[in-house]
Amino acid sequence: MLDPRGWRMTEQQEPKKAPRPKIPRQKMPEQSAIERAHNFYEVALGYTNDLALLEASRCLRCKKPYCMKGCPVEIDIPDFIEMIKQGDLIGASWKIKEKNSLPRIAGRVCPQETQCEATCVLNKKGKGEPCAIGRLERFVADWAAQHAADELPELPKPTGHKVAVVGSGPAGLTLAGGLIKKGIAVTVMEALHELGGVLVYGIPEFRLPKAIVKAEIDELRRLGVEFKTNWVVGRVETVDDLLEKHDCVFIGTGAGAPLFLRIPGENLNGVYSANEYLTRSNLMRAYMFPEADTPIAKGRRVVVFGGGNVAMDSARTALRLGAEEVTIVYRRTMAELPARAEETHHAEEEGIKFKLLTAPLEILGNEAGWIVGIRCQEMELGEPDESGRRRPVPVEGKLFDIECDTAIVAIGNAANPLVPSTTKNLETNKWGNIVADLETGKTSRDRIWAGGDIVTGAATVILAMGAGRKAANSVMQTFGVS
Amino acid sequence: MFEILEKARIGPGVHRAVISALEIARAHRPGQFVILRCYDQGERIPLTIADKDSEKGTITLVWQEVGVTTYHFGTMEVGERLQDLCGPLGKPTHIENFGTVVGVGGGIGIAPLYPITKGMMAAGNHVISIIGARTEGLLFMTEEMRKVSHELLISTDDGSYGIHGFVTQVLKDLIDKGTKVDMVVAIGPVPMMKAVANLTRGYNLPTVVSLNPIMVDGTGMCGACRVEVGGKTMFGCVDGPEFDGHLVDFDLLTKRLAMYKGPELIALNRFRETERGCKCSIPGGGA
Ligand SMILES: Cc1cc2nc3c(=O)[nH]c(=O)nc-3n(C[C@H](O)[C@H](O)[C@H](O)COP(=O)(O)OP(=O)(O)OC[C@H]3O[C@@H](n4cnc5c(N)ncnc54)[C@H](O)[C@@H]3O)c2cc1C
Ligand code: FES
Numbered sequence: 001m002l003d004p005r006g007w008r009m010t011e012q013q014e015p016k017k018a019p020r021p022k023i024p025r026q027k028m029p030e031q032s033a034i035e036r037a038h039n040f041y042e043v044a045l046g047y048t049n050d051l052a053l054l055e056a057s058r059c060l061r062c063k064k065p066y067c068m069k070g071c072p073v074e075i076d077i078p079d080f081i082e083m084i085k086q087g088d089l090i091g092a093s094w095k096i097k098e099k100n101s102l103p104r105i106a107g108r109v110c111p112q113e114t115q116c117e118a119t120c121v122l123n124k125k126g127k128g129e130p131c132a133i134g135r136l137e138r139f140v141a142d143w144a145a146q147h148a149a150d151e152l153p154e155l156p157k158p159t160g161h162k163v164a165v166v167g168s169g170p171a172g173l174t175l176a177g178g179l180i181k182k183g184i185a186v187t188v189m190e191a192l193h194e195l196g197g198v199l200v201y202g203i204p205e206f207r208l209p210k211a212i213v214k215a216e217i218d219e220l221r222r223l224g225v226e227f228k229t230n231w232v233v234g235r236v237e238t239v240d241d242l243l244e245k246h247d248c249v250f251i252g253t254g255a256g257a258p259l260f261l262r263i264p265g266e267n268l269n270g271v272y273s274a275n276e277y278l279t280r281s282n283l284m285r286a287y288m289f290p291e292a293d294t295p296i297a298k299g300r301r302v303v304v305f306g307g308g309n310v311a312m313d314s315a316r317t318a319l320r321l322g323a324e325e326v327t328i329v330y331r332r333t334m335a336e337l338p339a340r341a342e343e344t345h346h347a348e349e350e351g352i353k354f355k356l357l358t359a360p361l362e363i364l365g366n367e368a369g370w371i372v373g374i375r376c377q378e379m380e381l382g383e384p385d386e387s388g389r390r391r392p393v394p395v396e397g398k399l400f401d402i403e404c405d406t407a408i409v410a411i412g413n414a415a416n417p418l419v420p421s422t423t424k425n426l427e428t429n430k431w432g433n434i435v436a437d438l439e440t441g442k443t444s445r446d447r448i449w450a451g452g453d454i455v456t457g458a459a460t461v462i463l464a465m466g467a468g469r470k471a472a473n474s475v476m477q478t479f480g481v482s
Numbered sequence: 483m484f485e486i487l488e489k490a491r492i493g494p495g496v497h498r499a500v501i502s503a504l505e506i507a508r509a510h511r512p513g514q515f516v517i518l519r520c521y522d523q524g525e526r527i528p529l530t531i532a533d534k535d536s537e538k539g540t541i542t543l544v545w546q547e548v549g550v551t552t553y554h555f556g557t558m559e560v561g562e563r564l565q566d567l568c569g570p571l572g573k574p575t576h577i578e579n580f581g582t583v584v585g586v587g588g589g590i591g592i593a594p595l596y597p598i599t600k601g602m603m604a605a606g607n608h609v610i611s612i613i614g615a616r617t618e619g620l621l622f623m624t625e626e627m628r629k630v631s632h633e634l635l636i637s638t639d640d641g642s643y644g645i646h647g648f649v650t651q652v653l654k655d656l657i658d659k660g661t662k663v664d665m666v667v668a669i670g671p672v673p674m675m676k677a678v679a680n681l682t683r684g685y686n687l688p689t690v691v692s693l694n695p696i697m698v699d700g701t702g703m704c705g706a707c708r709v710e711v712g713g714k715t716m717f718g719c720v721d722g723p724e725f726d727g728h729l730v731d732f733d734l735l736t737k738r739l740a741m742y743k744g745p746e747l748i749a750l751n752r753f754r755e756t757e758r759g760c761k762c763s764i765p766g767g768g769a
Pocket of ligand 2 (some may be wrong): 696697698699700701702703704705706707717718719720
């Protein structure tokens with residue numbers, strides 16, 4: 001039953017009538033919901049060898065691999081899965097790394113269900129579940145990190161070019177990795193004391209262990225990338241200062257400025273932006289307080305505004321910090337929830353409550369300036385808006401209060417204006433995002449490239465990586481390096 | 483990097499240190515601050531830069547022991563290094579020739595006032611400085627302040643040194659005497675800045691205050707530093723730290739500054755039991 005080739009033959013000979021493989025999509029072992037709701041260890045534990053082989057055997061090795069079309073960086077998916085089947089895990093790892101230099105991270109945080117797995121042929125209507133490409137990517141990358149961590153590719157002679165990178169998120173890191181491997185000197189400047197951008201300050205340990213991010217960055221360091229932390233470009237020096245000492249500059253500063261609801265009571269104690277809440281817990285390790293010095297309000301009843309991944313991460317973090325009740329308040333219904341299905345599912349399993357069709361009107365406080373509750377408006381879905389989603393509208397007269405002692409606002413981020421406002425003639429759009437060519441990363445200014453969330457607005461890790469890769473190619477082309 | 487080159491206790495619970503920070507010293511403008519961490523599990527706290535020497539590549543920080551980090555920093559010695567030092571952050575003070583500028587510094591606020599009066603003097607202003615503290619022992623940097631002021635007025639709440647009374651009273655007397663004042667810069671404890679702003683509002687005197695909200699990143703990423711100015715929410719770290727004193731909601735600031743009172747005490751008590759914590763004399767019970 002385990003002969004993968006057999007399945008493939010069947011598929012190719014009689015693509016329409018052939019019986020589908022009977023092997024179901026393999027679940028990834030994870031900590032039980034009861035256990036994990038109280039610790040910060042990684043939720044998902046990863047495939048074993050056997051599970052990986054079984055799952056790999058489900059791949060049909062299609063002639064026209066639609067999965068690759070769904071991947072923003074076009075990893076050669078059928079090939080790497082084939083190598084798993086043949087037991088060549090090192091080869092599979094290199095295959096992935098040809099297109100994605102941070103696979104342990106992508107394998108954990110990519111929304112595969114809307115990318116490669118959405119276009120997988122097995123996923124087509126009525127044919128069952130897609131091949132678990134993301135889980136296989138993670139398996140291969142973890143295996144390679146454990147068994148072949150010290151292998152570095154041979155580096156070419158230095159070309160003499162120097163590139164400055166502003167921001168150490170996935171966009172900047174990917175660009176740095178791409179250029180250093182071609183002999184181009186790279187220095188990455190990061191405002192915070194740790195490298196990794198949202199990967200270290202935003203995405204929680206239980207979804208993406210910080211040790212993994214650190215290992216990926218250490219690899220770049222061993223390849224020769226220079227890093228400067230505590231280095232706020234726009235304050236210590238401007239992009240124009242950097243251009244005097246470098247051949248070009250890449251801006252990958254992310255979408256780091258939190259939006260608030262603009263309702264009364266928002267500045268009460270106990271009201272956090274998701275960025276602050278997650279930064280305190282992740283970057284500053286407030287979950288270890290008082291072993292780590294940074295405190296965080298350990299709410300008993302916590303309300304989270306928003307329905308995206310950031311809201312899920314905040315809610316699940318609150319739970320792990322010891323909250324008795326955590327409620328996600330969202331204006332629309334479960335069907336419109338923008339978070340990844342897997343994350344919503346995990347949150348529900350862990351006991352997070354959802355208060356849907358609800359909009360906050362006011363945050364209620366006491367004399368001492370602490371939040372005691374929120375006043376809410378019941379909503380219903382009306383006509384579709386420009387985005388095609390049905391617009392939530394208030395139900396006349398239906399107001400109610402929710403008691404809480406902590407609230408986390410997770411309704412999105414805007415562009416941080418520091419770099420654009422200190423760089424002359426750098427074109428931005430009406431939201432403050434830097435205008436850059438999506439294929440090359442070139443901006444309105446000569447020798448300045450940009451990519452990631454600062455260009456697209458808050459998006460995904462893999463899109464930021466893709467932008468870093470495209471910009472690296474464009475920079476190399478400009479330098480005449482191939 | 484970030485080595486402590488000089489350090490002195492300049493008052494009860496008040497320290498001054500000169501720290502090697504080449505890039506920060508080069509880029510610093512009056513009014514800006516740094517964020518530092520003392521050790522790898524430390525928190526990030528902002529401190530306004532009190533002085534710098536761009537040639538030597540050093541900055542001077544002055545701080546008062548209040549929470550675990552300021553106590554920890556207080557125990558660090560010459561030769562030790564800060565874990566992290568990030569800056570300069572925040573918008574620099576708007577400095578131009580306004581005419582006559584009065585700088586008002588209360589307690590620890592004297593330190594951040596110093597580079598501003600220095601800058602105001604260099605810009606051609608007539609600078610009058612009013613500095614004050616609860617009692618004589620808590621006054622510091624008086625000689626430095628004298629050098630960057632055309633007139634220096636000193637007061638203590640208990641009358642142990644200089645004029646007996648609050649700095650606000652000294653300012654009021656100065657204005658009532660008919661002194662032409664074009665601009666007031668007030669830095670110190672929140673109640674002092676509030677009192678100065680309330681006073682100068684009556685005289686319609688432009689007044690700048692420097693706020694010290696709780697911060698985490700200091701780059702506009704988290705919003706921990708939210709303050710309300712003229713009814714609008716602003717981020718202390720990037721929109722400030724200086725704001726129009728007549729528009730600041732000081733009561734909100736006071737409440738927000740008290741947000742972590744409980745945890746701060748726990749952290750401090752824990753620190754006191756460490757080897758390093760024994761070195762400093764933390765007053766029992768209170769923080
Ligand atoms: C809580 C949370 C959960 C998420 N979960 C997912 C997920 O599961 N899957 C997914 O695909 N995406 C997820 N995302 C989105 C994803 O993290 C981002 O799209 C991605 O990190 C953007 O990468 P970037 O390189 O553009 O910027 P960032 O990761 O934002 O990094 C930018 C870096 O630049 C630094 N910087 C900013 N200004 C300056 C300056 N002036 N000088 C020096 N440095 C500066 C910042 O400190 C930061 O470190 C999540 C985001 C958040 C906040
Ligand atoms: S301290 Fe984080 S935004 Fe100001």
